[in-house]
Amino acid sequence: MKKLTRAATVVALSAAALFAASQEANASIMYENNNYGGGSYGADNSTWMGSFDNKTSSVKNFGYYVTWWQDVNYGGAGFGSANDYSALGWYVPFLGSWNDNISSFHRG
């Protein structure tokens, strides 16, 4: 019984490690609220974010340089950075607010 418990713990830890690795492998994780709150959407690249279109309010990049676009398929105004932004409406003060405006993005 003790052996089984230990095996189950190892499996659970491995699953957690894999999940963490897959999250960090994303170029960007977008959050629907400021300060990385609410629902999230993560990917290296996305030409269209589906139901997350125009919902991003904060973003983490894990050190990757990422370019965001205000329209789908990398269209409209673009902005690139490797920084994290806890409130896009405040920290990217050009071409209007980027809060609730990102429609596509790609690494690089």
Ligand SMILES: [Ca+2]
């Ligand atoms: Ca948009």
